[in-house]
Amino acid sequence: MITGARAMVDGLLEQDVDILFGYPGATICPFYDELAIEEKKGTIKHILVRQEQNAGHMASGYARRTGKPGVCVVTSGPGATNLITGIATAYLDSIPLVAITGQVPTNQLGKDVFQEVDTTGMCAPFVKHSYLVKDAADIPRIMREAFYIASTGRPGPVLIDVPSDIQNTEFEYVDPGEVNIRGYKPSITGNDKQIRKIAREISGAERPLIIAGGGVILSGAEDLLAEFAKKNNIPVVTTMMGLGVLPTLDPLNLGMIGQFGNSPANYALNHTDTLIIVGARVADRAVMNPEGLMSHCKTIHIDIDSAEIGKNMEATVPIVGDVKIILKKLLREDIDIDADEWTREVQEKVAQSRLRPMKRRSNGTVGPKKLMLEVGKQLDDDAYVVADVGQNQIWAAKYINLNKGKFITSGGLGTMGYALPAGMGIKFADPDLQTIVVCGDGSFQMTMNELSTLAEHNLNLKILLVNNGRLGMVNELQRKNFSQGPYAVFLPHTPDFCKLADAYGIAHRMLDDESELEDAVREMLNYDGPFLLECRVGADESTMAQ
Amino acid sequence: MKQVISVLVENQYGVLNKITGLFSRRGFNIETLSVGETDDKSVSRITMIVDSGNSVMEQVEKQLNKMVQVIKVRRLDQGELVGKELALFKVGITSKTRGEIKDLVEIMGARIADISASTVTVEISAAPEQVDLMLDMLRPYGIKEMARTGMAALQKGSKAL
Numbered sequence A: 001m002i003t004g005a006r007a008m009v010d011g012l013l014e015q016d017v018d019i020l021f022g023y024p025g026a027t028i029c030p031f032y033d034e035l036a037i038e039e040k041k042g043t044i045k046h047i048l049v050r051q052e053q054n055a056g057h058m059a060s061g062y063a064r065r066t067g068k069p070g071v072c073v074v075t076s077g078p079g080a081t082n083l084i085t086g087i088a089t090a091y092l093d094s095i096p097l098v099a100i101t102g103q104v105p106t107n108q109l110g111k112d113v114f115q116e117v118d119t120t121g122m123c124a125p126f127v128k129h130s131y132l133v134k135d136a137a138d139i140p141r142i143m144r145e146a147f148y149i150a151s152t153g154r155p156g157p158v159l160i161d162v163p164s165d166i167q168n169t170e171f172e173y174v175d176p177g178e179v180n181i182r183g184y185k186p187s188i189t190g191n192d193k194q195i196r197k198i199a200r201e202i203s204g205a206e207r208p209l210i211i212a213g214g215g216v217i218l219s220g221a222e223d224l225l226a227e228f229a230k231k232n233n234i235p236v237v238t239t240m241m242g243l244g245v246l247p248t249l250d251p252l253n254l255g256m257i258g259q260f261g262n263s264p265a266n267y268a269l270n271h272t273d274t275l276i277i278v279g280a281r282v283a284d285r286a287v288m289n290p291e292g293l294m295s296h297c298k299t300i301h302i303d304i305d306s307a308e309i310g311k312n313m314e315a316t317v318p319i320v321g322d323v324k325i326i327l328k329k330l331l332r333e334d335i336d337i338d339a340d341e342w343t344r345e346v347q348e349k350v351a352q353s354r355l356r357p358m359k360r361r362s363n364g365t366v367g368p369k370k371l372m373l374e375v376g377k378q379l380d381d382d383a384y385v386v387a388d389v390g391q392n393q394i395w396a397a398k399y400i401n402l403n404k405g406k407f408i409t410s411g412g413l414g415t416m417g418y419a420l421p422a423g424m425g426i427k428f429a430d431p432d433l434q435t436i437v438v439c440g441d442g443s444f445q446m447t448m449n450e451l452s453t454l455a456e457h458n459l460n461l462k463i464l465l466v467n468n469g470r471l472g473m474v475n476e477l478q479r480k481n482f483s484q485g486p487y488a489v490f491l492p493h494t495p496d497f498c499k500l501a502d503a504y505g506i507a508h509r510m511l512d513d514e515s516e517l518e519d520a521v522r523e524m525l526n527y528d529g530p531f532l533l534e535c536r537v538g539a540d541e542s543t544m545a546q
Numbered sequence B: 001m002k003q004v005i006s007v008l009v010e011n012q013y014g015v016l017n018k019i020t021g022l023f024s025r026r027g028f029n030i031e032t033l034s035v036g037e038t039d040d041k042s043v044s045r046i047t048m049i050v051d052s053g054n055s056v057m058e059q060v061e062k063q064l065n066k067m068v069q070v071i072k073v074r075r076l077d078q079g080e081l082v083g084k085e086l087a088l089f090k091v092g093i094t095s096k097t098r099g100e101i102k103d104l105v106e107i108m109g110a111r112i113a114d115i116s117a118s119t120v121t122v123e124i125s126a127a128p129e130q131v132d133l134m135l136d137m138l139r140p141y142g143i144k145e146m147a148r149t150g151m152a153a154l155q156k157g158s159k160a161l
């Protein structure tokens, strides 16, 4: 006989989980009691976050580095409500998570007892699947299914809500066998007839263009996409989630599309005759006018989630499946295409846009573009850049050149404060990987309580804090579009961030002079241990900043 | 355009909640909905009438298919289904109207399910349009209350979902 709690822990061990992020409370204590045994054995490490939302974000960062589901665990009631933002953030970016929540005992469910909320109910809109466990004997099967569902098909968070009495219930363990869920059979291989049709549609295109989205990265198909683009000499634009699919300076990479995108990328999108959308969901921020697009080009849409095809834009040729498998098959097809003239035209636009001179700042601030370019210049080839939300995110996305590294951000939900905990999750997954977190002063203050966790584990994480004394993105929006101008966006009385870092025992430096830029970035990157570089940026810099 | 969607789901706790939640948050409108177990106790069948354009219906179908506890989804055209709805109407009667109502019930192929000194309860199981017609015919007599189940439907012929 084993207890439900033991079965939960065994379920984690079976999936080779060796780290999880969480915060305890009464209803999850039986599970923690079993976890403590594993921690002593050295099989699983529990990272105590300082607020539950960040357990979700850390698990997300971990998942984005390893490709395996990140695991987070919290108690019922406020633990679960705090975690919600982490779950929703992962859902919108298709990040695999397994979230475990304690729940009040079964006989008290629905009675509004202490720390009861309807966790599965409130999370339903933004989980891939959820379980409220009513029978301890189901736990071995549920654990297996949860990891399977989170990580296959279109990845996403799976929630397991376990009443405390169920965690204590003893039962006879029976191996649940291989996962077999009749309602869940993701199709990944791609229909061969559609593959041939795609090849035919691309053949003869004069102005073809590939949009690469986050799905390319989730599928691990970056190299195949590059190979496909090169073979056919087709230029590539990316969504924000697709940044890093190709090196920024790859000749075929035209940059990021969308509201905050690079102009050559948007130009190409507006002039293509054959658009090949790969692992991107045609979201409003990336493709602002899908109807207009459809009127001037054919669209080929490759996605693992059939519901994304045709949701925001009709596809001329839809194909459902794993990007990696489909690209492999497409590479075998004969495609007869000569788009050299078009490709040269758009490459020329990129070259021109890179020539624009940068204005020097001399008023105790640093130009954001200059700052990001310098960071990009000094980063390792495979460094991860984790950006918050706001102007800092746009500047990082547009101006930090990536090579083999990745750009990690909350693209779908736009969750301020994501960067610090997500960056920590990446470092927990891969302590040697150079990782830099770009924060806004507003965003940073949403999750800076994790500095304590950062210091505790002495993670060699770099924090670039872009301090403009305000919610810069909203400030910019209000200046442009609202009659009353900037309002409720100023952040006076923020702590001295360097002193704050000091209080946590974290190394720091203030950068407010462009002439020190190179040296400051070098000091940060060379420092062995966590480091906060606070950078003063002008209050009214725009996301179009030079 | 009205369409019928037939969905086979796991007969488990919370499934209906997840499905109706999906409809409301994506702005899909359900006109009627009926749920019941099938011969396989682990499977329930949900029948819904949804009034939407074709592209919305396609999204409805795809979103339903994405749900782990949904086993099968099928949109049925009016022509390819047998669909029936059960309705109960409690109608006031007087000695004068009793005969008329009895005739109506007979013509419509309905039945008297219950009777009291001042009311009859009429039961009809028919296609929703027939039920609408019955409602129209009974309305002048004063409907005290009524209940409709929403349509249950199966494909015509030997095909199964």
Ligand SMILES: Cc1ncc(C[n+]2csc(CCOP(=O)(O)OP(=O)(O)O)c2C)c(N)n1
Residues within 6 Å of the ligand: A388, A389, A390, A391, A392, A393, A414, A415, A416, A439, A440, A441, A442, A443, A444, A466, A468, A470, A471, A472, A473, A474
């Ligand atoms: C949790 C959350 N609340 C509010 C917003 C709306 N919002 C988007 S950007 C932004 C300003 C961010 O300020 P800061 O972190 O200082 O970045 P900056 O734009 O100044 O670089 C706000 C409030 C959001 N995205 N997330």
Ligand SMILES: [Mg+2]
Residues within 6 Å of the ligand: A390, A440, A441, A442, A466, A467, A468, A469, A470, A471, A472
């Ligand atoms: Mg700011």
